[in-house]
Amino acid sequence: MGLVKQIQNSKTPFTLLVPRNDAIMEQLVDALNAKEGFEQLLTEQNSDLVTSILLYHIVEERLSLKDMNEDAPLKTRNGEMLFPEVRNKRDVSI
Numbered sequence: 001m002g003l004v005k006q007i008q009n010s011k012t013p014f015t016l017l018v019p020r021n022d023a024i025m026e027q028l029v030d031a032l033n034a035k036e037g038f039e040q041l042l043t044e045q046n047s048d049l050v051t052s053i054l055l056y057h058i059v060e061e062r063l064s065l066k067d068m069n070e071d072a073p074l075k076t077r078n079g080e081m082l083f084p085e086v087r088n089k090r091d092v093s094i
Contacts, residue, residue: 013062082094
């Protein structure tokens, strides 16, 4: 199921963790082991990989900044666990 349909069909609230542009591009390009970058990401053959990486940034619960702490890992829509690092009560790094 594609990314949009997974989000539209979600029966639970979710939180989208938005990475910095350079961080997401680095992750996508590294995953593809490609030097071509963005253009290669748009091909049909890479759609499952891109979907998985984007689902890595969606947590299956509604969260605010105050809900995040280093003692509570977050389960993503692609099944991975994220471990937030909270700094200054206003900055979260994963």
